Amino acid sequence: MATEQASIRVRPGYKPDWLSIIGIALVVLFGIWLLINFIKTPADFYDLFLIGLTNGAIYGLVAIGYSLVYGILELINFAHGDVFMLGGMLVATMTTSWALDTKSGTVLWLFVVLMLLITMAFCATINTTIEIVAYRRLRNAPRLAPLITAIGMSFILQNIGLIWKGARPTSVPDILPHGTVFTIGGVPYTWNRFIVILFTVPVLLSLMWLVQKTRQGKAMRATAQDREAAAMMGISVNRTISFTFFIAGCMAGAAALLYALYFTNIRYTEGFRVGLIAFTAAVLGGIGNLPGAVLGGLVIGFVQAFNEGLGWHSPGSDWTQSIVFGILILILVFRPEGLLGERTPEGA
Amino acid sequence: MKLLDTVRARRPALKRETMPRAKKFAIVGLPALFVLAITGSASLGLIVAGLILAALYVPAWHVLPLGKWIVPLTVIVLAVLYPFYQPNLFDVLVFGNFPSIDTGVTMLIFIMMALGLNIVVGYAGLLDLGYVAFYAMGAYTAAWFASQHFSNVTFHLGGVGVGPEVPGIHVSIWLVLLIAGIITAFTGIVIGFPTLRLRGDYLAIVTLGFGEIMPQIANNGDNLAGFNVTNGPQGINPIDPPGFGDSLNSAVGLPTDFLTSPNSLRLFYWTALGLVLFTVFCSVRLRDSRLGRAWIAIREDETAAAAMGVPLMRTKTWAYAAGAFFGGIAGAYYASFKSGTFPADFYFNISVFILCMVILGGMGSIWGVIVGAAFLSYLNQEGLANIGAWMNKNGVSDAVFGKDIDVPLYTSGIFGVILVLTMLFRPEGLIPSSRRKAEFHEGVAEHAPLYDVEHE
Numbered sequence: 068m069a070t071e072q073a074s075i076r077v078r079p080g081y082k083p084d085w086l087s088i089i090g091i092a093l094v095v096l097f098g099i100w101l102l103i104n105f106i107k108t109p110a111d112f113y114d115l116f117l118i119g120l121t122n123g124a125i126y127g128l129v130a131i132g133y134s135l136v137y138g139i140l141e142l143i144n145f146a147h148g149d150v151f152m153l154g155g156m157l158v159a160t161m162t163t164s165w166a167l168d169t170k171s172g173t174v175l176w177l178f179v180v181l182m183l184l185i186t187m188a189f190c191a192t193i194n195t196t197i198e199i200v201a202y203r204r205l206r207n208a209p210r211l212a213p214l215i216t217a218i219g220m221s222f223i224l225q226n227i228g229l230i231w232k233g234a235r236p237t238s239v240p241d242i243l244p245h246g247t248v249f250t251i252g253g254v255p256y257t258w259n260r261f262i263v264i265l266f267t268v269p270v271l272l273s274l275m276w277l278v279q280k281t282r283q284g285k286a287m288r289a290t291a292q293d294r295e296a297a298a299m300m301g302i303s304v305n306r307t308i309s310f311t312f313f314i315a316g317c318m319a320g321a322a323a324l325l326y327a328l329y330f331t332n333i334r335y336t337e338g339f340r341v342g343l344i345a346f347t348a349a350v351l352g353g354i355g356n357l358p359g360a361v362l363g364g365l366v367i368g369f370v371q372a373f374n375e376g377l378g379w380h381s382p383g384s385d386w387t388q389s390i391v392f393g394i395l396i397l398i399l400v401f402r403p404e405g406l407l408g409e410r411t412p413e414g415a
Numbered sequence: 416m417k418l419l420d421t422v423r424a425r426r427p428a429l430k431r432e433t434m435p436r437a438k439k440f441a442i443v444g445l446p447a448l449f450v451l452a453i454t455g456s457a458s459l460g461l462i463v464a465g466l467i468l469a470a471l472y473v474p475a476w477h478v479l480p481l482g483k484w485i486v487p488l489t490v491i492v493l494a495v496l497y498p499f500y501q502p503n504l505f506d507v508l509v510f511g512n513f514p515s516i517d518t519g520v521t522m523l524i525f526i527m528m529a530l531g532l533n534i535v536v537g538y539a540g541l542l543d544l545g546y547v548a549f550y551a552m553g554a555y556t557a558a559w560f561a562s563q564h565f566s567n568v569t570f571h572l573g574g575v576g577v578g579p580e581v582p583g584i585h586v587s588i589w590l591v592l593l594i595a596g597i598i599t600a601f602t603g604i605v606i607g608f609p610t611l612r613l614r615g616d617y618l619a620i621v622t623l624g625f626g627e628i629m630p631q632i633a634n635n636g637d638n639l640a641g642f643n644v645t646n647g648p649q650g651i652n653p654i655d656p657p658g659f660g661d662s663l664n665s666a667v668g669l670p671t672d673f674l675t676s677p678n679s680l681r682l683f684y685w686t687a688l689g690l691v692l693f694t695v696f697c698s699v700r701l702r703d704s705r706l707g708r709a710w711i712a713i714r715e716d717e718t719a720a721a722a723m724g725v726p727l728m729r730t731k732t733w734a735y736a737a738g739a740f741f742g743g744i745a746g747a748y749y750a751s752f753k754s755g756t757f758p759a760d761f762y763f764n765i766s767v768f769i770l771c772m773v774i775l776g777g778m779g780s781i782w783g784v785i786v787g788a789a790f791l792s793y794l795n796q797e798g799l800a801n802i803g804a805w806m807n808k809n810g811v812s813d814a815v816f817g818k819d820i821d822v823p824l825y826t827s828g829i830f831g832v833i834l835v836l837t838m839l840f841r842p843e844g845l846i847p848s849s850r851r852k853a854e855f856h857e858g859v860a861e862h863a864p865l866y867d868v869e870h871e
Binding site for chain 1: 609620621623625628631632635764824828830832834839842
């Protein structure tokens with residue numbers, strides 16, 4: 068009897084601490100705000116949902132690049148956003164010089180796929196080069212050293228973008244069709260939005276397959292888990308890390324193509340801005356976790372779209388950046404491991 | 416025995432405090448150059464260089480009474496007298512003329528900010544990518560307490576340059592500097608409280624977030640729940656100049672108002688120099704204090720420091736507050752010097768710019784940070800334009816690029832290259848503190864393992 072009572076007493080009960088209460092309260096308030104807006108203007112809500120989905124897919128693609136690199140090197144690759152920006156500028160150059168706005172049908176699609184491949188290769192090359200030039204030497208240095216180098220690389224790439232295309236936004240010819248795919252709640256889902264999803268899904272699926280099923284993916288996961296042990300098992304650590312940067316660059320390239328074609332303009336500061344948003348997405352989903360990065364990207368995409376579009380008590384586009392960083396700070400304070408991640412010593 | 420040798424090889428003992436080569440070179444070279452410049456006589460310059468060399472290599476020099484003060488005092492005297500001999504200085508090759516007094520003030524303010532950031536990054540090892548938030552806070556505090564912004568109240572407390580009937584809050588700038596420092600330090604504590612639990616790059620990214628939010632608040636602050644707090648993109652101007660007012664002027668002859676005074680720039684320069692000296696003094700004293708030793712312990716190994724009883728949160732928060740304090744004063748003084756504050760001055764690149772100064776000079780080293788900040792802010796203000804003009808004039812641009820180039824366009828790229836090269840080839844900075852240098856080279860020692868096991 069006595070032992071039974073004792074065992075009941077020591078069973079750990081759930082103690083809600085004030086931090087998680089505040090966190091849950093914030094999420095609930097956000098949900099109520101969304102609900103009221105949905106009831107007031109359902110058409111706007113559907114439209115913004117589709118915008119958020121499109122933006123979120125692009126953010127997710129960029130966020131994967133951050134997550135991949137962080138997972139393997141524990142390094143925030145600040146230059147990643149700027150690699151994405153340079154890719155977008157390449158797309159702008161290609162669409163203009165090949166006069167793609169005059170083409171249509173199958174020819175256009177072939178060109179878009181060709182551009183996708185070229186941009187991916189271009190971004191992957193830049194990203195791998197950066198790793199070899201700037202990060203490899205510092206692999207055993209204190210953690211701050213490669214981080215500072217990454218910021219330096221980001222500035223260099225931004226300057227390259229500035230000199231390449233100038234300070235003003237470069238417009239990209241609008242080549243995507245605007246016809247309706249289907250309609251929900253009276254709001255048309257147009258082809259130019261649908262294409263973003265159409266490209267994102269296969270890219271993501273092939274990435275998942277690569278990481279989960281192939282030998283190279285196994286090597287990546289092993290290196291991320293324990294670099295020294297991986298080296299002992301005969302994995303070429305340098306090559307695996309280079310490969311990770313290559314894949315991350317490919318993701319940035321795909322995102323750059325979709326971004327440039329969907330938003331139809333690109334500016335040299337855009338890489339940094341999108342990079343920060345995508346990094347927030349990666350942290351939100353749990354950095355190092357690939358499905359998490361996509362989820363985080365979608366959440367940020369929705370938050371941004373709803374904030375900028377909804378009528379009832381929304382702060383508006385002036386505050387988007389602040390809200391995104393506010394989310395970043397709140398996530399790091401309330402749940403540093405992210406939505407799908409595991410707890411790390413950094414956040415403890 | 417063998418084991419002991421391996422241990423020794425992997426962990427080189429802290430070297431005895433010796434003067435780094437760059438510092439030696441600067442000490443010998445600069446005064447000689449100055450003499451050469453002022454007198455125009457090469458032989459006199461050589462004599463000065465010889466004297467200083469002799470002084471450096473006489474072993475008894477450091478044990479002389481006040482021996483260790485010789486170098487700092489020389490630098491201070493040269494800096495104080497700079498406005499007097501600056502017009503007579505010669506033109507340096509490539510870089511053109513020496514910085515004007517106007518640039519000098521900006522350089523001094525950036526030195527002060529870099530020293531403040533040095534407390535956070537150099538001493539406590541917390542990477543702060545949003546230092547510009549503190550700078551902005553200081554600048555806006557100055558704007559609130561010494562301008563016509565709040566025109567529905569009229570409050571005067573020693574403000575100069577405005578009549579007693581002018582609306583707005585006009586507090587004397589000397590008081591405003593203090594208020595700005597305190598408010599900014601408080602902001603530092605508020606920002607630090609939720610974020611300092613995080614380590615390393617997570618902390619960096621959160622500070623970056625704050626640094627990005629700050630200019631946006633400044634930009635949208637003309638309608639914060641109906642109040643005009645920051646006057647939006649137009650910024651707040653004019654801001655009152657520093658000055659001592661009429662009564663002190665007639666009593667002890669201190670200048671009434673820096674702006675209308677005949678040698679206005681010199682007054683701004685000397686005040687900035689005084690603020691820098693104050694910052695240096697505080698930096699040195701803080702570094703050698705119990706708190707400073709706790710910062711360095713946290714920087715070197717956070718877990719070990721916590722195990723030895725260093726209260727992590729409180730110590731880190733103090734580092735934030737101290738760094739923010741100097742950033743705030745510098746921001747307030749800069750706002751008063753420029754007589755205005757605008758949201759566009761507070762973007763991320765300024766944070767990185769200040770970080771660049773600390774890293775180039777040498778994290779944790781006061782001499783290093785001063786040299787780094789002076790050099791980079793000079794480059795930003797005058798240097799790059801001068802170099803560009805020289806390159807275009809002498810056909811270097813034509814030879815390399817095939818056309819005249821606009822060097823200031825490459826500013827951010829040049830700073831990026833400086834960051835990358837410094838980290839790759841001299842991570843401890845130009846003039847490192849010996850302790851920091853040992854830390855940076857510990858990880859890449861000859862016998863270090865091929866792949867790092869854990870390096871946090």
